[in-house]
Amino acid sequence: MLPLWRAGMLALGVSALAVGAACAKELTIGMTSDASVVDPQAGEELNSTILFYHIYDPLVRRTADLKFVPGLAESWEIVDPTTWRFKLRPGVKFHNGEDFKASDVVFTFNRLKDTNMAELGANVASVMAVDDHTVEIKTPSPFATLPNKLAEILILSEKNAGAGPDAETASPLGTGPYKLEDWAKEDHITLEAFPEYWGGKPKIDTVTLRPITNPATRTAALLTGELDLVIDLPVRDVDRVKGENGFSVVEVPSLNNMVLALDFRDKSPTIPLETNPLKDQRVRAAMAQAIDIETIRKVIMNGFSTPSDQFVPEGSVGYLPDADFHKMYPYDPEKAKALLAEAGVGDGFEITLDATNNRYVNDAQIAQAMASMLGKVGIKVNLNLMPKSNFWGYIRNPSEKSSFIMSGWNVPSADAGAMYQTLYYSRDNDKGYGQVNRGSYSNPELDKLVDAANATADVAERDRILKDATALLLKDIPMIPLHYEQDIYGVRDGVTFEPRRDKYVWAFEMDVAE
Known part of the structure; x- marks a missing residue:
């Protein structure tokens, strides 16, 4: 409920955040759902990741426009083809006042190996502290984009996280610009500025993350003054918010590629054949050609999506110019029926689609539309829709329950190899590859290409090799790419906000008017 004093100030056209120069600056962000975890090595999904990057820092920071700049490491150099030396930033403090040291970096990487996020460190063979402010990272083979990958690994306190398996969940401790003050599950997360942050004290003192799963309720909360910023403003509310005084709509193309994972096992759990x-x-080609991606874009997404031509966006290492999945497999139900007949399943078959109903923009409606489209070519799709809080555990790899999964994937490292070794490489526990290969796809040629890309320190050579991998995957169809969402935000006037390409809303980059 909006406090009466704040409602009154808003009615007068005065922001509650500007009551007196001495008043602490506050920001309330409307999230699509609550974070799932607070330990950055316990899981990864957008709302949790947004929380992580407020509390923790990586060695290498990714900017809003996907450039890679110093973070906890102020510089780095290549010692030899498989050895990198990182000079750590001096004077950095954890939130409890203790010094950040090289031993914390070593601990973080060692701990990562024993978590379900081990893939993040798959290209790291070892980490050694040279002294308190220098670490050497060795890779199994030359790895040209190691700094990009390190932007995804958040550094923990050895003393705090090393106290026990649940220590970081009970008392998260990082070096980031904000400290976790309070977390009332499914209601709010309160973050307080860390005054000794190495990057300078944040401009905003208190940040509140409010999970509001109902899209209409999020919009209403923005317009009544309960929220200052809304993530994933519903496409149907864009014109309404644009028409209200005191509010604006901010849009940016998303990196989040909606994809359909397909099962490659001999016997699939939900297909009665x-x-x-x-x-x-x-x-697989028939299924792709049965899906009318343009109708989904126009009718369900209200024009706020871009059909994904490949598995990674343009500009990524490994992106293949002039290739377009939806031109290779254009919407053609009759062709789809013919392909099914050629494959010996002209009478169709039954399958279950697992999807979220509160994670992606219009995810439930997209799933329903695709079920109808596939049904028209003889593929009966049973929908298994669930909240994201249940979804990730349900489809966790290897899944004995799933045959067909709709989810999103993005490549913030701007490197196709990071996606390919995670989603399409034959599952290899020794290398840590294929950890999210939910369809059990396995192609020795693809594995060889990923290995070759990971064995060169030359980015241009890596790009050439990964382009070959992209061509192979477009032909083989381990997944069907659907579209990139349009990230849409509703913003109250007085809030300084520039959206990030990776969608990691970060209050440290924001301000509010006094």
Whole structure:
């Protein structure tokens, strides 16, 4: 409920955040759902990641426009093809006042190996502290984009996180610009500025993250003054917010690629056939050609999406110019039926689609539309829709319950290899590859290309090799790419906000008017 004093000030056209120069600056952000975890090595999804980057820092920071700049490491150099030396920033403090040291970096990487986020460190063979402010990172083979990858690994306190398996969950401790003050599950997360932050004290003193799963309720909360910023403003509310005095709409193309993962096992758990038809490339192509991506864009997304031509966005290492998945497999129901007949399943088959109903923009409606489209070519799709709080555990790899999964994936490192070794590489526990290969896809040629890309320190050579991998994947269809969402935000006047390409809303980059 909006406090009466703040409602009154808003009615007068005065922001509650500007009551007196001495008043602490506050910001309330409307989230699509609550964070799932607070330990950055316990899981990864957008709302949790937004929380992580307020509390913790990586060695290498990713800017809003996807450039990679110094973070906790102020500089780095290549000692030899498989050895990198990182000079750590001096004078950095954890939130409890203790000094950040090289031993914390070593601990973080060692701990990562034993978590379900181990893939993040898959290209790191070892980490050694040279002294308190220098670490050497060795890679199994030359790895040209190591600094980019390190932007995804957040550094923990050895003393705090090392106290026990649940220590970081009970008492998160980082070097980031904000400290976790309070977390009332499904209601709010309160973050307080860390005055000794190495990057300078944040301009905003208190940040509140409010999970509001209902899109209409989020919009209403913005317009009544309960929220200052809304993430994922519903497409149907864009014109309404634009028409209200005191509010604006900010848009930016998303990196989040909606994809459909397909099962490659001989027997698939939700398909009542002896042999899994998805193993036949013609069936996968038929499914792609049965989905009318343009209708989804126009009718369901109200024009706020861009059909994804590949698995990674333009500008990424490994992006293949002039290739377009939806031109290779254009919407053509009759062709889809013919391909199914050629593959011996002309009578169709039954399958279950697992999808969220509160994680992505219009995710439930997209799933329903695709079920209808596939049904028209003889593929009966049973929908298994669930909140994201249940979804990630349900589809966790390897899943014995899923045959067909709709989810999103982005590549903030701007490097296709990071995605390919995670989603498409044959599951390899020794290398840490294939950890999110939920469809059990396995192609030795793809594995060789990823290995070759990871064995060169030359970015241009890596790009050439990964382009070959992209061409192979577009032909093989381990997943069907759907579209990139349009990130849409509703913003109250007086809030300084520039959206990030990676969608990691970060209050440290923001301000509010006094």
